[in-house]
Amino acid sequence: MTFAAIQEATAAIAGATGRAEHRAAIVLGSGLSSYAASLPGAVEVAYTDIPNFPIPQVEGHSGSLFSADFDGKPVLILAGRVHAYEGWDLTDVVFAVRTAVASGCSTVALTNAAGGLGTGLASGDLVLISDHLNLTGRNPLVGPNDDRLGPRFPDMSEVYSNDLRKLAHRVGSELDVDLGEGVYAWFLGPSYESPAEVQMAKRMGADLVGMSTVPEAIAARHMGAEVMGMSLVTNLAAGISPTPLSHGEVTEAANEAHGRFTRLIDGLLPRLASR
Numbered sequence: 001m002t003f004a005a006i007q008e009a010t011a012a013i014a015g016a017t018g019r020a021e022h023r024a025a026i027v028l029g030s031g032l033s034s035y036a037a038s039l040p041g042a043v044e045v046a047y048t049d050i051p052n053f054p055i056p057q058v059e060g061h062s063g064s065l066f067s068a069d070f071d072g073k074p075v076l077i078l079a080g081r082v083h084a085y086e087g088w089d090l091t092d093v094v095f096a097v098r099t100a101v102a103s104g105c106s107t108v109a110l111t112n113a114a115g116g117l118g119t120g121l122a123s124g125d126l127v128l129i130s131d132h133l134n135l136t137g138r139n140p141l142v143g144p145n146d147d148r149l150g151p152r153f154p155d156m157s158e159v160y161s162n163d164l165r166k167l168a169h170r171v172g173s174e175l176d177v178d179l180g181e182g183v184y185a186w187f188l189g190p191s192y193e194s195p196a197e198v199q200m201a202k203r204m205g206a207d208l209v210g211m212s213t214v215p216e217a218i219a220a221r222h223m224g225a226e227v228m229g230m231s232l233v234t235n236l237a238a239g240i241s242p243t244p245l246s247h248g249e250v251t252e253a254a255n256e257a258h259g260r261f262t263r264l265i266d267g268l269l270p271r272l273a274s275r
Contacts, residue, residue, distance in 0.1 A: 002146075003146050003148050003149065005051070005052040005095075006052075006095070006098050006099050006102050006149075007102065008051045009050050009051050009052050009053060009095075009099045009102075010099055010102045010103050012045075012049070012050050012051050013045065013050060013065065013067070013076075013099070013103055014103070016043070016045045016049065016050075017043045017045065017067035017074075018043070019043075019067055019069075019074040021074065021103060021104035022067065022074040022075060022076045022103050022104050022105050023073045023075060023104060023105060023106065023107070023272075023273040023274075023275075024073075024075050024076070024105050024106070024107040024108070024109070024269065024272040024273045025075065025076040025077070025078060025097070025100035025101075025103075025105040025107070025108050025109070026075070026076070026077050026078065026108075026109040026110075026111065026265065026269065026272075027078045027081055027096070027097065027108070027109070027110050027111060027216065028077065028078065028079050028080065028111055029081070029110075029111045029112035029113050029212065029213075029232070035077070035079075035258070035261070035262055035265060036064070036066040036068075036077040036079040037066070037079075038262070039066065039068040039077070041068065041069065042066040042067065042068040042077070043066065043067045043068075044064050044065070044066050045064065045065045045066075045067070046063060046064050046065075047063040047064060047065065047080070047096075048063065050065065050099075052095065053095065053096060053099075054082040054088055054092045054093070054095060054096070055082070056080040056081060056082050057082070057086055063079070063080050064079045064080070065077070065096075066079060068269075070269060070270040070273045070274075071270065073270070073273035073274060074273070075269050075272070075273050076100050076103065076105060078096050078100065081093075081096065081212060081216070082096075083189065083190075083211055083212055084136070084138065084188060084189075084211075084215070085188055085189040085211060086190075090138055090139070090140040090142070090215050091140060091143075093140065093215050093216070094140045094215050094216050094218075094219035094220075097110075097216040097219055097220050098149065098219055098220075098223060101220055101223040101224075101225045102223070106224075106225055106226060106275065107164070107225060107226045107227075107228070107272045107273075107275050108216075108220045108225045108226070108227050108228070109227075109228045109229075109230065109268070109272060110129075110213045110216055110217060110220075110227065110228070110229045110230070111229075111230050111231070111232070111261075112184075112210050112212050112213045112229075112230075112231050112232070113210065113231070113232050113234040114127070114184065114208040114209060114210040114231035114232065114233055114234065115192070115193065115208065115209045115210065115233070115234070115235050115236065116207070116208060116233035116235070116236050117198055117201065117202050117206065117207060117208070117209060117236070118180075118182050118202075118206075118207030120180075121180065121182070121207065121208075121233050121236070122233065122236075123233055123234060123235055123236065124232075124233065124234075124256055124257050125178075125180055125232075125233040126172075126177065126178070126179050126180070126230060126231070126232055126233075126257065126260065126261065126264065127179070127180040127181060127182045127207070127230065127231045127232075127233060128165050128168055128169075128179055128180065128181045128182075128228070128229065128230055129160050129181075129183070129184045129208070129213070129228075129229030129230065130160060130165065130181045130182060130183060131159065131160060131183045131184075132159060132160075132183065132184045132185070132186060132213070132214045132217065132229075133183060133184070133185040133186065133201065133204055133205070133206050134186050134214050134218075135185055135186060135187055135201065136186055136187065136188045136214075138188070138215070139215070140215045140219050140222075141154070141218060141219070141222060149222060149223055150222035150223050150224060151222070154218075154221055154222045155221075156218070156221065159217050159218070159221055159227060160217065160227055160228060160229050161226045161227060161228060163226075164226060164228035164272075165181065165228065167268070167271060167272075168228060168230070168264075168268060171264060171267040171268050171271065172264060175263045175264060175267050177260050177263055177264045179230075179264075182206075182207025182208050182231075183205050183206050183208065184206065184207075184208040184210060184213060184214070184231060185201040185204070185206035185208065185209045185210075186210065186211070186212070186213065186214035186215075187201075187209055187210070188211065189211035190211065193209050208231045208233070210231065213231075217229060226275070228272075232257050232261065
C-alpha cells in the first residue's frame with residue numbers, strides 16, 4: 001500500500017467518525033474483539049467501508065474500527081487484524097496500524113493471544129511484551145522506503161516502550177490485575193509451533209509464541225509511534241501443554257479472561273490518550 005492509500009483511508013475514517021484526529025489506538029487480538037462494542041458512545045466503521053483496508057478472515061477477529069472519546073481525547077479501537085499466514089503481503093498486514101498512526105495516534109497498543117512457554121506462565125495470564133524475536137525472516141519495511149512514513153533504518157532498541165509498560169503495571173496494580181512481562185517470538189503460522197520449535201524459541205529467550213503483532217510493532221515504530229504490546233496466554237505451547245492445541249482453546253481462554261482484560265483496558269485507554 002502506498003502513502004496515498006493510507007491518506008485515503010485516514011480521510012475516510014475522519015469523515016465517518018466526525019473526528020479529524022485520534023490520540024491513541026489499540027488493536028484487539030483473537031477473541032478480544034467484542035470489547036470495542038462495549039464502549040459507550042463508540043462510533044463503529046466497518047473495515048469494508050474504509051478504502052484499501054484488508055478484511056480479516058479468521059474466526060475471533062471481527063472487521064470493524066471503533067472511535068471512542070475519553071474526555072475530548074479520541075481513541076481508535078481496531079477490532080480484528082489480518083495475518084501474513086492468510087496470504088497477505090506485509091504491507092497489507094500493517095496497513096491498519098499505519099493508518100492509525102497517520103490519523104494522529106502517537107501511541108499504539110497491540111494485543112494478541114499467545115502460547116506461553118515461560119516459567120510460571122499459565123493459560124489466562126496477561127503478559128506485557130518487553131521485546132520480540134522475529135523468527136519468520138520477513139519484515140514489513142523490505143522494499144523501497146517512503147521517507148514520509150519513516151527513516152530507511154529505524155532504531156529498534158526499544159520497540160516496546162518502557163514508560164508504557166510502567167504505566168500498564170501501575171494501572172494493573174490499581175485495578176488488581178496481575179501483569180507479567182516477557183519476550184514474544186513471531187512465527188509465521190498458521191500451523192502451531194512444533195515442540196522442537198518451541199524449545200528453540202525458549203532457548204533463544206522467548207516467553208511467548210504467536211503469529212502476529214511483530215510486523216505491526218515494527219511499522220508503528222518506523223512511523224515514530226510509541227508502542228505497547230500485551231499477550232493473553234491462551235494455551236501452553238506444544239511440548240509444554242499436555243493436550244493438542246486448537247483455536248477453540250484460544251477463544252475459550254480469551255472469553256474467560258475477558259473481565260480482567262476489560263478492566264485493564266478501561267483503565268489504560270484514557271491514560272494512553274492523554275500522553
